[in-house]
Amino acid sequence: MAKLLIIAEHRDGKLSTATLELCRVAKEVAPALGLEPAAAVFAKDDAIAKEVANYIPEVFVVADAAVAAYTADGYTQAIKAVVDAKDVKGVLIPHTYDGVDYAAKAAMAISAGIVSNVNKIVAEGGKLVCTRGIYNGKLQETKSVTTDKFVISIEKGAYDPAEAGSAGSVSAVSASFGAIRTKVKEVIATSTGGVDITQAKVIVSGGRGLKDADKYKDVVIPLAQKLGGEYAGSRPVIDSGWTEASRQVGQSGKTVTPDLYLALGISGAVQHVAGMKGSKCIVAVNKDPEAPIFNIATYGIVADLFEVVPGIMSSL
Numbered sequence: 196m197a198k199l200l201i202i203a204e205h206r207d208g209k210l211s212t213a214t215l216e217l218c219r220v221a222k223e224v225a226p227a228l229g230l231e232p233a234a235a236v237f238a239k240d241d242a243i244a245k246e247v248a249n250y251i252p253e254v255f256v257v258a259d260a261a262v263a264a265y266t267a268d269g270y271t272q273a274i275k276a277v278v279d280a281k282d283v284k285g286v287l288i289p290h291t292y293d294g295v296d297y298a299a300k301a302a303m304a305i306s307a308g309i310v311s312n313v314n315k316i317v318a319e320g321g322k323l324v325c326t327r328g329i330y331n332g333k334l335q336e337t338k339s340v341t342t343d344k345f346v347i348s349i350e351k352g353a354y355d356p357a358e359a360g361s362a363g364s365v366s367a368v369s370a371s372f373g374a375i376r377t378k379v380k381e382v383i384a385t386s387t388g389g390v391d392i393t394q395a396k397v398i399v400s401g402g403r404g405l406k407d408a409d410k411y412k413d414v415v416i417p418l419a420q421k422l423g424g425e426y427a428g429s430r431p432v433i434d435s436g437w438t439e440a441s442r443q444v445g446q447s448g449k450t451v452t453p454d455l456y457l458a459l460g461i462s463g464a465v466q467h468v469a470g471m472k473g474s475k476c477i478v479a480v481n482k483d484p485e486a487p488i489f490n491i492a493t494y495g496i497v498a499d500l501f502e503v504v505p506g507i508m509s510s511l
Contacts, residue, residue, distance in 0.1 A: 196230065198230060198283045199221050199224065199231070199232050199287065200234065200235055200277065200281075200287070201233070201287045202235055202270070203244075204291060205238065206265075208242070210243060210246055211289065214247065215357050217234075217349060218247075218251045220316065220349060222251065224323070228284075228323065231252070232253070233254065235257070235277045235368075237259075237273045239260060241258055244256035248365050250357045250359055251363055254363060254364065254365045254366070255367075256366070256367055257367075257369075257370050259372065266378070267296045268375040268376055272304070272371075272375075274286060274301045275301070276371070277368050278305045280368050281368070285344065286305070286307070287347050287348075288346065288347070290350045295311070295348065298346055307343075308340060308341070308344070308346070309348075310327065310338050310345070314335075314350045315353065325347060328469075351452075352451070390442065392444070392451055393451050395425040397422045397453055398456050398471075399422065400426070400427040400444055400458050400459065401414070401415040401427075401432055401459045402432060402459065402460040402461030402467075403429070403431045404481060405459065405460050408436065411437040411438065414501070414504050415459060422457075424455070427442045427444045428443060429443070430443060430447060445467040445468075446466040446467075446470060449470060450473070451470060452475070453475070454475045456476070456477045457478045458480065459500045460500050461481070462483070462488060463486055463489070463491070476493045477491060477493045478492065478493065478496070479495050479496065480500045481496075481497065481500070482499055
């Protein structure tokens with residue numbers, strides 16, 4: 196049977212959460228398309244492939260020095276090798292920095308149509324229908340996939356990660372690599388030793404409504420600690436130096452999907468919303484009843500945050 200293939204993403208021997216999210220998508224959608232879910236891993240050996248096999252029934256591994264480190268050329272050639280060898284009809288790619296880099300190249304290499312930055316996919320009448328944000332998330336559009344083969348990049352956090360199950364099969368696929376025109380010389384962490392807020396289950400985030408750095412520190416940080424979560428901020432907060440850049444949420448910061456996102460004094464600019472709209476529960480506190488943040492909030496409190504937060508703290 197033809198395959199719906201996800202491309203596993205990993206770095207420093209660690210599998211990304213985005214890969215586990217794609218495992219869930221593939222297993223949910225593939226049967227309705229008459230396809231089998233599978234994954235492809237490109238690495239120096241099959242160690243990561245064996246881990247991926249805990250989340251999806253079948254894994255193909257291209258183990259070669261050419262893909263020991265990520266390059267767009269290497270991944271594109273490896274994808275073509277797997278697609279040609281295993282009758283792959285669809286390829287799902289994480290919409291991450293790497294995914295954005297090679298998704299279109301891969302689509303061209305296998306003569307496939309492509310839909311990028313998708314936040315929802317469903318099968319309707321044997322066809323795949325994709326939903327994606329446009330105009331910085333102000334609108335949602337749907338696109339139908341009509342090509343024989345397709346490539347779709349899926350937004351990180353759009354789906355919950357798959358849970359581990361019984362181990363699937365792992366098999367090798369050989370690939371002949373041509374020119375690889377780029378080389379990774381070094382990977383530099385943007386915030387060495389910084390907190391990874393993308394893993395937090397609870398996030399308390401502050402915006403310009405906090406007024407100054409002292410109020411941010413007096414209100415946001417204690418509440419985050421009381422809730423057992425992490426604190427964060429919108430871009431104006433980071434630009435003003437109220438907290439470190441590793442805690443910025445938004446289009447130019449981190450994309451987060453916590454169980455609870457508490458937005459204090461954040462208006463809800465599209466750039467910020469792009470980084471937190473996937474949160475399971477969004478609670479917004481803002482004095483302005485017209486603040487855009489209320490359009491996506493699960494619960495909205497139109498009030499002075501300096502009056503609301505002490506009440507929350509006293510009840511915890």
